[in-house]
Amino acid sequence: MTAGSAAPEGRPPGTPPAAAPGELPRRTPPALDARGLGKRYGRRWALADCTLTIPAGHVVGLVGPNGAGKTTLLNLATGMLEPTTGTVEVLGGAPASGADQLAKVGYVAQDTPVYAGLTVAEHLRLGAELNPGWDDELARGRIERLGLDQKLKAAKLSGGQRAQLALTLAIAKRPELLILDEPIARLDPLARREFLQLLMEATAEQELTVLMSSHLIADLERTCDYLIVLVAGRVVLAGQVDDLLASHHLLTGPRRDPATLPADQQVITASHVGRQSSLLVRTDKPVHDPAWTVANVDIEDLVLAYLSRAASA
Template identity: 70%
Template structure:
């Protein structure tokens, strides 16, 4: 299977602060990839590196086999806060897309605008947040890219607009067979639409894999305090007599001292996000 994005040891620092650190990733083609992490984890940095808005300070990144922004025409990008030209009308935005993209699908763009009920003469300034996001998405889709990258496209939308936007995105993906990478700090946004997930915490990639594998590959086990645990530890919490671990383990657990619980995707992602606040993790890992 071909790769849409490959990063090796990718890093980006601002002054002395690392926004992204030693990121190694392989994103297969034909997937809808969710990039999740708390605010400030480096999601936007990674996506900006992928479209060439930023240049890496270390490591390499390849998108569709080229160094960004080499394949500008093949990569669609809906930036954070879905920027549009406030004083240009909806029709102007479509004309912009048409003039600036050789593969522009004017029919598709017009149909989408009609279906969304946007008035072509309306200035972008007067659109609601959801409508603006839809307009930005229309520009990204009608460009007919091979890879569509969306940076927190639904962050500023209300729950209804959020659902509509994601549904709409999925329809477009189904029609056009494109690869998608979208980021969010909410797992619930991604769970519905993604089949591949990357968890980014404190500028590092903590977890990357297909959604099903992730869900089936993590369990919560609890048992007597400090009796150790199977698999690879994600987080641990302790009471006086009992320890509870979230571990990466997909074999059967037969030991009757363990109480095994299933985890939802959100639980797993939250466990990885908690890691950074747990100073004891490293210690426990070395004991394992």
């Protein structure tokens, strides 16, 4: 038990602190606000007409097929790419528009690259020099707890240790938004769990918004409370996980034409075998029809349903 670790108790991470007396309540801008955002390479649109608002204070999972535009979206958000069409704002500002803006966003790129020729200590020194808000105590504390030898060159680290180093560097700059692009796809189960432990601990401690792309639903299920499914450059599903789970149902019952369902029930996927129909529907109203057996869905069901709907469209 470390001193002060009880601090975030009592209010969800990311919710703005209550305004002091006499002060006007501060409005938190969304973590990300994209309007008609698009990016074209030659003739190909890597991202097309993407309109999306991600509220601050969530751990957001970004899922989609390879080539759907996930990395493009994340690179636009960090300011490493310029949009071809539309606009994107991050924490109320244009990406990479100045020192202030850069300090607010942490980024861990695909496969968590670090500088192979630099030692762990040199990485920390570099982090301290480049980042005005650098929290050296936090960085050193984490490296110590990970049991990493500071004199070791990054090239000598295991994949899991490299990922932990990259995450520590991103966290120690104390960003408001942390963007991670498939950080753990290549890690073994233990290294993956340790990475997520560190990430969730930082989220609790620093009131951080996290935006993370991944193919690993089981990991997203543990960590995310907001989900975005991106297919072919477009957002096909976005929302708080609790709301998404509450508004989607798996219906099974006698074979039936989906067109005969009530207007409020949107069919996401339908399969008909023999005399039985199975439908995954989205509706904000309860399903009362006694002909149906209604079951809840989990995040994996949801993601697979939206991906397969998009694939067969």
